[in-house]
Amino acid sequence: MTTKSAWQLDMNAGPIFVQIASGVRRMLARGDLAPGQRLPSARDLAAELGVNPNTIVHAFAELERMAVIETKRGLGTFVRKDAPVAALRHDLLRAAATAFSAEVTALGISKGEALGVLKEVLDAGES
Amino acid sequence: MLASLSDVTKRYGRTDGLSNVTIDFPAGQVVGVLGLNGSGKSTLLKLLAGLLFPTAGKVTLFDGPPREKRAKLVYLGENDSLWTWMTPADAETFMQGLYDDFDVGRYRALLDSLAVPKRKTKAMSKGERGRLRLAMALARDAKLYLLDEPLAGIDLLSREKILQSIVREWHTDETILLSTHEVAEAEGLFERVLYLREGRLALDARAEELRNQGRSVVQAFREVLG
Numbered sequence: 197m198t199t200k201s202a203w204q205l206d207m208n209a210g211p212i213f214v215q216i217a218s219g220v221r222r223m224l225a226r227g228d229l230a231p232g233q234r235l236p237s238a239r240d241l242a243a244e245l246g247v248n249p250n251t252i253v254h255a256f257a258e259l260e261r262m263a264v265i266e267t268k269r270g271l272g273t274f275v276r277k278d279a280p281v282a283a284l285r286h287d288l289l290r291a292a293a294t295a296f297s298a299e300v301t302a303l304g305i306s307k308g309e310a311l312g313v314l315k316e317v318l319d320a321g322e323s
Numbered sequence: 324m325l326a327s328l329s330d331v332t333k334r335y336g337r338t339d340g341l342s343n344v345t346i347d348f349p350a351g352q353v354v355g356v357l358g359l360n361g362s363g364k365s366t367l368l369k370l371l372a373g374l375l376f377p378t379a380g381k382v383t384l385f386d387g388p389p390r391e392k393r394a395k396l397v398y399l400g401e402n403d404s405l406w407t408w409m410t411p412a413d414a415e416t417f418m419q420g421l422y423d424d425f426d427v428g429r430y431r432a433l434l435d436s437l438a439v440p441k442r443k444t445k446a447m448s449k450g451e452r453g454r455l456r457l458a459m460a461l462a463r464d465a466k467l468y469l470l471d472e473p474l475a476g477i478d479l480l481s482r483e484k485i486l487q488s489i490v491r492e493w494h495t496d497e498t499i500l501l502s503t504h505e506v507a508e509a510e511g512l513f514e515r516v517l518y519l520r521e522g523r524l525a526l527d528a529r530a531e532e533l534r535n536q537g538r539s540v541v542q543a544f545r546e547v548l549g
Contacts (some may be wrong), residue, residue, distance in 0.1 A: 201383065204418065205511070207507070207510055207511070207534065207539035207540065208534075208537070208538075208539045208542065209534075209539065210534050210535060210537070211534045211535050212511060212531065213532065214544065239490070242490045243490040243491050244487075245486045245511065246483070246486050246487065246490065246508070246509075246511050246512060247490075247511035248490070248511065248513065248514050249351055249490060249493065249495070249512070249514055250495070250514060251531070254531075269427075307544045
C-alpha cells in the first residue's frame with residue numbers, strides 16, 4: 197500500500213495527520229487496503245514519508261476513534277474487520293458529487309444539462 | 324523543561340548574534356531552527372551546547388549550566404573536522420574512547436542504512452562524510468541532539484537518507500534541534516519550528532498548527548522573512 201505518491205501529501209493542504217487519515221480511508225474505499233489487513237508501523241511509515249512519527253500516531257488515533265483501524269497490543273495496527281467500507285465509499289462519492297455540483301453552479305449550467313454530461317461521461321467510462 | 328534560554332543575548336564585538344531570546348524546550352520535540360545565514364541559528368545551538376556563553380541572560384540544560392551537562396547532549400557542528408586518514412571503523416574506536424554512551428550496534432546499523440562507504444574520509448564525497456558524521460552523532464545515546472545544518476551542501480539522496488535515519492533513530496523522549504535551509508524537504512519532520520531573523524525569534528509555532536491555518540512551514544518562512 198505504501199508508495200509515497202499514493203499518499204499525495206501536500207504541505208499546503210492542511211495538517212499532515214488529517215491527510216494521512218484520509219489517505220488510509222481512500223485506500224480502503226478503493227480496495228487498495230482490505231479489512232483485517234495490517235498497517236505499517238508508525239515508525240516505518242514516518243520514515244518512508246519523511247514525517248514525524250508522532251504525526252502518524254496522531255493519524256492512527258484519529259482512525260481508531262472513527263472505528264476504521266484497531267491496535268492489537270504487541271501485534272500491530274490493523275484495519276478493523278468491521279471497518280465501515282460502504283460508508284467510506286459513499287462519503288467519497290458524495291464529496292466528488294459535491295465538487296461537481298459546485299462547479300456546475302459556478303458555471304451557471306442547468307441541472308438537466310449537467311446530468312446529461314455526467315451520464316455521457318459515465319457511459320463512456322472516462323475518468 | 325529539558326533546556327531553556329531566558330532573555331538571552333549573545334554579542335560578537337558590536338554585532339548581536341542573538342538578541343533577547345526566550346525559548347523553552349520540553350523533552351520529546353523535533354524542532355526546526357530556520358532562518359537565513361547570520362540569523363543566529365548556529366549561535367542558538369552553540370549556546371545550548373555550552374560552546375558559547377551568553378553575553379546576557381541565562382541558558383539552562385537539565386536545570387544546570389550546559390557545560391556541566393555535556394554528557395547528555397550531542398552537538399553536530401557545521402565544520403567537518405574528521406581526520407582524513409580515518410575510516411568509519413577508526414571513527415568507531417575514536418568515538419568509543421571518547422563517549423560512554425556511544426552505541427556500537429546502533430553506529431553500525433546507521434552506517435548501513437546511511438550507506439557510508441568503508442573508505443578513508445579523504446576519499447569520500449561531501450555527502451558521504453556528512454552521512455558518516457551523522458552516524459557518529461546519532462549513535463550516541465543522549466537527551467538533546469543539536470544538529471547544525473546536517474543537510475547543507477550535500478546531494479539530494481544523502482539528504483533523504485539523513486532525514487530517514489533521524490526519523491528512525493529518534494526516541495520520543497529525546498529532543499532534536501535541527502537547523503536547515505532545506506525547509507521544504509525537512510518540514511514534515513518538525514513538530515515545532517523556530518524562525519530566527521537578525522538574531523531575534525520572529526516566530527515560534529507548531530508545524531501542524533500552521534498547516535491548519537492553511538500555511539506550510541515554507542510559506543510561513545517566506546512571510547516571516549518578507
